[in-house]
Amino acid sequence: MKLLRFGPAGQEKPGILDADGNVRDLSGKCPDFAGAGVSLEALDAIRAIDVTSLPVVAEPGRIGSCVASVPNFFCIGLNYAKHAAETGAEPPKEPIIFNKATSALSGPFDDVVIPKGSVKSDWEVELGVVIGKEASYVSEEDALSYVAGYCVINDMSEREFQIEKGGQWIKGKSAPTFGPTGPYLVTADEVDDPQTLALSLDLNGETVQDSNTDDMIFSVKEIVSYMSQFMKLQPGDIIATGTPSGVGMGMKPQRFLKPGDKMTVRIEGLGEQEQTAVAYE
Numbered sequence: 256m257k258l259l260r261f262g263p264a265g266q267e268k269p270g271i272l273d274a275d276g277n278v279r280d281l282s283g284k285c286p287d288f289a290g291a292g293v294s295l296e297a298l299d300a301i302r303a304i305d306v307t308s309l310p311v312v313a314e315p316g317r318i319g320s321c322v323a324s325v326p327n328f329f330c331i332g333l334n335y336a337k338h339a340a341e342t343g344a345e346p347p348k349e350p351i352i353f354n355k356a357t358s359a360l361s362g363p364f365d366d367v368v369i370p371k372g373s374v375k376s377d378w379e380v381e382l383g384v385v386i387g388k389e390a391s392y393v394s395e396e397d398a399l400s401y402v403a404g405y406c407v408i409n410d411m412s413e414r415e416f417q418i419e420k421g422g423q424w425i426k427g428k429s430a431p432t433f434g435p436t437g438p439y440l441v442t443a444d445e446v447d448d449p450q451t452l453a454l455s456l457d458l459n460g461e462t463v464q465d466s467n468t469d470d471m472i473f474s475v476k477e478i479v480s481y482m483s484q485f486m487k488l489q490p491g492d493i494i495a496t497g498t499p500s501g502v503g504m505g506m507k508p509q510r511f512l513k514p515g516d517k518m519t520v521r522i523e524g525l526g527e528q529e530q531t532a533v534a535y536e
C-alpha cells in the first residue's frame with residue numbers, strides 16, 4: 256500500500272493511493288498515521304478495506320509528511336563509505352546514531368526554511384524506515400518483520416550548527432522544515448529488498464547525489480537489530496538510514512543552499528519530493 260496524508264498543515268487526513276493513482280480518503284476508517292496508527296495491526300486493518308469503496312479525493316491539495324507526531328526521529332550517520340570520505344571521516348565500525356527534533360518533520364513539497372543565521376544549509380537524500388512493532392533485542396534475521404514501511408527523507412543539515420558549535424549533531428539537523436518525509440509510506444510488503452533501491456537528489460536540475468541502498472555500510476536489518484540492543488523502538492519511530500556522497504559540504508568548493516534553490520529527492524519505488532529553499536523571516 257502507498258499511504259499518504261493530505262490537507263493543510265495540522266489538518267491532514269489519512270489517504271491511500273489506488274491502482275489508478277487516485278488518492279482515496281481513509282479518514283473515518285482508520286486513525287491518523289501516527290504512533291499506533293502505523294502499527295502492523297493498524298496496517299492489516301487498512302489492508303482489509305476495499306479501496307474502491309473509499310471516496311476519491313479529486314483535489315488532494317497539499318501532501319503532508321506520510322507519518323505524523325513521530326515518537327522519535329532517529330538518524331544514522333556516515334552509513335555510505337564515500338559520504339564518510341567526503342566529510343573527512345573514517346567509515347564507522349558500528350552504526351552512529353543521532354536524533355533530529357521531531358518538530359523538524361515537514362511535508363515532501365513544503366518549502367524548506369533556511370534557519371536564522373544559517374550560511375551552511377545542506378541536503379541529504381535518505382531511505383526512511385518506519386517501525387511498525389515494538390522492537391527490543393531483535394535479531395538481524397527478524398529485524399525486517401518490525402518494519403511498517405519505507406519512505407523518502409531529506410535529512411536537511413546546517414553544517415555550522417552541526418559541526419562548529421561544540422558538539423551534538425542534533426543542533427544542525429533539527430530546524431523547522433528540516434525533515435521532509437514522504438510523499439508515501441510504502442508498506443514493507445511492497446518493497447522486495449530495501450538494499451537495492453536507487454536514490455538521488457537534484458539541485459536546480461543537476462544531479463548531485465546518485466547512489467543505491469546496496470552501498471550502505473550497515474543494512475536496514477543490521478540497523479534495526481543494532482538499535483534495539485540499546486532502546487525499545489516503537490511504532491511510528493522513523494529511522495533515516497544515512498546519506499550517500501554528493502552533499503554540499505563535500506564539494507570543492509563547498510556549496511550551500513540559498514533562497515530559490517530547488518531540491519528534487521527520489522527513491523526508486525517510494526516516490527519523489529520537491530522543496531524550494533526560502534529565507535527565514
Ligand SMILES: NC(=O)N[C@@H](O)C(=O)O
Nearest residue numbers: 331332333334342497498
Ligand atoms: N555528515 C552528516 O551529517 N551525515 C549524516 O547525516 C549522514 O546521513 O551520513
